[in-house]
Amino acid sequence: MQYPGPIAAIEVIGLERRFKGAVKAVAGIDLEVAAGEVYGFLGPNGAGKTTTVRMLVTLLRPTGGQALVAGFDVATQPADVRRRIGVALQEAALDPLMTGSELIELQATLHGIAPRTVRARGAELIERVGLSQAAGRRVGTYSGGMRRRLDLAMALIHEPEVLFLDEPTTGLDPTSRLTLWEEVRRLRDEGTTVFLTTQYLEEADQLADRLGIIAAGRIVATGTPAALKAEVGRPHLDLVLAPGTDLRRAHEVVTRFGDHRPVADGCHLSIEIARGAGDIAPILRALDDADVAVAELELRQPTLDDVFLAKTGEHLEGSGNPHSEAAAELV
């Protein structure tokens, strides 16, 4: 049954997947993705991202809950779902013996695209993802980035309403990653709904209109990246004072601008500020007036890793330095 009225592109209620041995890979998640939105699904390895995607694209049956994609139930109307979605799974499952053109034409045929339009549509997409020169080569000779782009082109062949990208940039070099990001942005501009899983903070931050953060099979936070970061605190200004500077004096000055916490090495101050960059100049002026010399300063925005840390007590795997998203290093 198709649900009446304005519908979300994806609507998930209490979705659950239990594997043999009673392992719950997805433990009852709820989420809603609006049409035309890029929804980022962020979490560490093993959090349940891929299991969720596999259920939403009908490759895996849910063991509980309900999921509607493009208005159709993934469990009871899988064929209707498949006609409306594009899927690029975590491992770009491309036949290495086929050429790019052959693969894309096969995909078009499997989606029931009329034979007379298959070639033209294929060529258009091949060009769009920048593979025109390599289209006649076997996929086995492609680089990782080229495979991903071809995979994306194949997922778009039938102009899907909802596109699922499962960790589309994992293992790619920075240039290939940026190319794929550009394509995702273009798809959003064209009105395609994109459900994107990632374990990269920056990717989620850059691409997602809204985010769901998943850990141990449960969604621990949802919202826009900005709102999620705002939830865990304000920006911090980290100051490194020049050698020989009176720390107590510096402490007194910065206290006027917000909370502060001097650190153990005796020349490092970190202060939470309300207005971000707008607060920096007054603080520097006040320190200067008090003869406090500043050697370095850094404005540090809360990161999605801070959000993850706040919600789960752990850092996101592979996120490395939680301060890696420093917005500006001014000195």
Next chain:
Amino acid sequence: MIAASVALARRALRNALRRPQFLAPLVLFPTLFLAVNVGGLERTTSLQGFPQVDGFLDFQLAAAITQSLLLGGVSAGIAAALDIEGGFFDRLVASPTPRLAIVLGRVLAASVIAAIQVVYFLVLGLVFGASIQGGALGVLSVLAIGIVAGTGFGALGMMIALRTRNASTVQGIFPLVFVILFISSAFFPRELLSAPADVLAAYNPLSYIAEGMRQPIAFDNAIGPVLEGLAAAAGVTVVAIGLSVLALRGRLREA
């Protein structure tokens, strides 16, 4: 459904041609086996009870074709298992491709490869002195039985791939192919087999498939053995396609 099946069959065929290391053994191995048998066992034809034939090659040609077709089934199974292991199968399942087309595509490709295998062995036989006693009609009979049997063996390979999901396991059935072939009358006349081999051969559809192809090659166009061969091949094919579809459904249900 037809368009998807044909597209998948074309892909399977193209890949078979691009993977000569998979295709070559289908004919090379039975060719070597045929050469060794014909070269070393020619005097078998003088055994009491051995049917009157022009030469041992005429008699053994059907065995070589049957062996080759069985290897074709193993090869189809390995290709399907590689699709599963590499994730290409998931791509098919996540698309609106009719489920039956996933099986039929692979099976159709096996039919075409079977035709090539039959033609190869008939030409090889003629080059090395065999004669097709049934003439053009006989060739058509051999082709018909061979194509249907090859289709069935391809479906069996597909079924095993869907059940095991592992190319190495499918490859592991290779020795079993020989066991099943040796407990048939493919290599020796049923009358010369001793118990229990003769009883096993009587229930082995490979006996009828090989005998059905042997009749027009080595003897004449007697309709009985040809129809039995065709019926056995068709039976294997229907059962194998049914089992493949069930295996596919089972796999999708388990997901």
